[in-house]
Amino acid sequence: MPELPEVETTRRGIAPHCEGQTIARVTVRNGSLRWPVPSDLGARLEGQVIRSIDRRAKYLFLNLDQGTVIVHLGMSGSLRVITDDTRPLTHDHIEVALQSGVTLRFNDPRRFGCWLWADSTEDHPLIRHLGPEPLVPEFNGAHLFRLSRARNTPVKSFIMDNHVVVGVGNIYANEALFKAGIHPRRKAGRISLDRYHRLAEAIRETLSAAILMGGTTLRDFVNSDGKPGYFAQSLLVYGRGNEPCKECGRPLKEIRMNNRSTVYCSHCQR
Incomplete structure (x- = not known):
């Protein structure tokens, strides 16, 4: 997708x-x-x-x-x-x-x-309730921390909620949580402000790198049906279940969350 x-x-x-x-x-x-x-x-x-x-x-x-x-x-x-x-x-x-x-x-x-x-997109029902873009200054750890209070939902589901922040799909949620050292099942309301600062930065870095590399699925837009993007070669956890963690060498775990593949390191992510 x-x-x-x-x-x-x-x-x-x-x-x-x-x-x-x-x-x-x-x-x-x-x-x-x-x-x-x-x-x-x-x-x-x-x-x-x-x-x-x-x-x-x-x-x-x-x-x-x-x-x-x-x-x-x-x-x-x-x-x-x-x-x-x-x-x-x-x-x-x-x-x-x-x-x-x-x-x-x-x-x-x-x-x-x-x-x-x-006629206008500002108040269109598909647009009006969307959260901030992840690459703008308004999106930061303080924003995530404020919206997460008393939330029992897993943090992976939390950052994939378009009312919280837009555009953090499954691939990039996996990658950002790994970079931030946060377990995908940890309750959103139990994460500190400092860790949310790291997560916001990880989201920003991950998405920016993927854009520069042409995404993970698309590359050529002229007279073509599309070719694999280069970012797939840089994935740290997504699609690598049971392979060695690139940080500690232990096998990565793969589970299903909301019918989506979730890959993480049980040693590096807490």
Whole structure:
């Protein structure tokens, strides 16, 4: 599933090809996504200029002169820039052709993604209750400590809650907790301010490194279905259950939490 680094890498990959370009044609081949694609999406978009492409949490915003398209990649979605006459693939559900000759294609085999129209994103129901971005100054240990008081939920679930902080998906929660030396099952309300300072910094470092390396699942955005990102080669715990801990050498433990794989070191994480 694309997480924040993959979405931010997508944004950075497609923005230079799309920003400032006029939309010539919109083709919706299958509008049955997580929510139905608006039937008038093409009429709203055609002739408008894409002024900027921004990100909030795992949502991409295609900002136009009038209104915004909110895009979510879902479980399996991707956005690709097509610069040649490559034929659409089976799951290329939406295509935005620009007057420059470039085409933006949305591919989503499982159809859990979305393309929605918004006159304004500020008060949109998908956006209004989101927590802070993890890479801004407002996100810090004090923020986590304040929201965690009297919370009995495991800290891994706590930092994956988008009302607390956005974009800390399963892969990066595993990695950040290991770097901070915190056991994923420890109750959020039983963690000190000092340890939350370390965790906030670990989250920031982990996500920043993944963005620079192109995420763990996406890399190439032009005329491609995607290639593995380089960050997978740097994973310390995720996907390494029963392998030696890179700090102490003991075998890493792997358990299931909320139906997600959780890998940790029982010696290094307390």
